Amino acid sequence: MGHDTHVQEKSVAQYEFNRKKNAVEMRKQVVNFAIMILFTFIAFAVVVADFSPYFIKPVILLLAGVQVALQLYAFMHMGEKKAPFIGVINTFVWLGAVIAFTFFLCFLTIIWW
Amino acid sequence: MDLNTKFTPKSWPDHAEQATLEGKNKFVGIWIFICSDIVLFASVFATYLSLKDKGPAGMDISAAELFGLELAFVMTMLLLTSSLTSVYAMYHMKNFNSKGVLIWMGITVLLGLGFLGLEIYEFYEYTVHEGFGFTHSAFSSSFYVLVGTHGLHVIIGLVWITGLIIRNMKRGLNLYNAPKFFAASIYWHFIDVVWVFIFTVVYLMGVLG
Numbered sequence: 264m265g266h267d268t269h270v271q272e273k274s275v276a277q278y279e280f281n282r283k284k285n286a287v288e289m290r291k292q293v294v295n296f297a298i299m300i301l302f303t304f305i306a307f308a309v310v311v312a313d314f315s316p317y318f319i320k321p322v323i324l325l326l327a328g329v330q331v332a333l334q335l336y337a338f339m340h341m342g343e344k345k346a347p348f349i350g351v352i353n354t355f356v357w358l359g360a361v362i363a364f365t366f367f368l369c370f371l372t373i374i375w376w
Numbered sequence: 377m378d379l380n381t382k383f384t385p386k387s388w389p390d391h392a393e394q395a396t397l398e399g400k401n402k403f404v405g406i407w408i409f410i411c412s413d414i415v416l417f418a419s420v421f422a423t424y425l426s427l428k429d430k431g432p433a434g435m436d437i438s439a440a441e442l443f444g445l446e447l448a449f450v451m452t453m454l455l456l457t458s459s460l461t462s463v464y465a466m467y468h469m470k471n472f473n474s475k476g477v478l479i480w481m482g483i484t485v486l487l488g489l490g491f492l493g494l495e496i497y498e499f500y501e502y503t504v505h506e507g508f509g510f511t512h513s514a515f516s517s518s519f520y521v522l523v524g525t526h527g528l529h530v531i532i533g534l535v536w537i538t539g540l541i542i543r544n545m546k547r548g549l550n551l552y553n554a555p556k557f558f559a560a561s562i563y564w565h566f567i568d569v570v571w572v573f574i575f576t577v578v579y580l581m582g583v584l585g
Contacts, residue, residue: 270395273386281390282471289467296460303456306580307449316584327576331569338463338565347394348404355411363418370422 295337302326379552388472388549393558396551406559410566413529417570420525421577424518428582431513439515439582442508448579451494452571458487459568462561469557474549477557481541484564488534495527519578526574529567536560 273281306323336342341356343349379396389395394403429438461484468476499520502508510520537560544553 270381270383270387270389272384275386278386285467285470289464292463292467293460296456296463299456300453303449303452303575306576307445310580310583311445319584320581323576323580327572330572334459334565334569334572338459339562346403347400348407351404352407355408356414359411359414359418362415363421366415366418366422367425370426374426 292337295333299330299333302330380550382548383472383550385472389551390470392469392472392549392551392554394555396555399551399555399558402555402559403562406562410562413566413570417522417525417573420518420522421573424522424578427514427518429515431515435513435515437506437508437512437515438585439578440585442502442506443579443582445579445583447494447498448575451491451498452575454487454491454494455568455571458484458491459565461487462564466558466561469549469554472549474544477549478541478545481537481557481560485534485537485541488530488537488564492527492530492534495523495530499524523574523578526567526570529570533560533564533567537564 303326306326309319309322335356340346341349341352346352379398393399461480465477465480465484468474468480503510508516510517540553540556540560544556547553
């Protein structure tokens with residue numbers, strides 16, 4: 264299955280550049296992780312602090328949404344345009360999201376009508 | 377080219393996990409699986425939300441009384457951290473550091489085991505000490521199905537990653553196992569994505585009542 268793979272020896276400069284680039288990317292991922300941890304803290308803190316539920320619910324849902332976007336686009340590389348079949352993947356993810364939304368709409372409105 | 381070709385750090389491709397046709401197919405395959413899993417979780421989430429606090433007349437257990445935040449917080453931290461450790465494993469894969477991949481994947485498994493242990497402890501507390509068994513009410517059934525489906529995904533992920541570590545312990549990185557490690561790490565991130573919604577919707581909003 265490796266027939267289409269073209270392997271090339273890198274020059275020393277290219278190799279060292281790539282290692283540095285990987286290290287910079289990893290540092291960015293740690294920052295993303297720090298943001299996720301911070302958001303988790305805030306979400307738990309606003310619930311413990313006992314604000315009005317009308318304030319808490321939208322805030323924690325928003326924080327969850329940002330965390331999930333960070334996971335998908337930073338950790339899972341959904342935004343990488345050069346990845347293979349990335350258009351197919353994005354189409355499926357958004358279709359999945361639409362079906363998921365339909366479930367919520369349906370179950371939360373008609374079941375206890 | 378043979379999949380078991382040996383590489384050096386300098387000849388290792390930039391995107392080794394997608395360098396072969398098999399790697400590309402694995403990448404799109406794991407994502408399509410995840411999309412079908414999104415739909416599965418959406419259905420159990422929607423079921424939980426519509427059956428929350430519902431049950432036979434005179435039911436004495438509600439989400440606000442049952443759920444505690446301490447355990448959920450520790451579980452969240454464990455799973456979030458295990459997500460970062462699998463990113464570290466992928467970082468070492470890019471640098472052709474086989475040992476780094478194995479060690480960080482191993483740490484990921486340990487954190488996942490910690491999470492699973494706490495979840496089993498939580499279920500045990502609810503069923504044995506609170507009398508909140510699976511057949512207690514519509515609320516309890518939908519809760520165990522939702523959180524249990526996620527727990528099952530964690531178990532599958534742990535078995536998967538442990539198997540990868542054992543099988544590739546001495547092989548070193550090549551184009552055969554790089555896509556396997558990458559697919560497992562994508563799956564592990566997805567487990568964390570689902571957990572973000574579970575701790576927000578089940579625990580945090582459950583405590584609010």
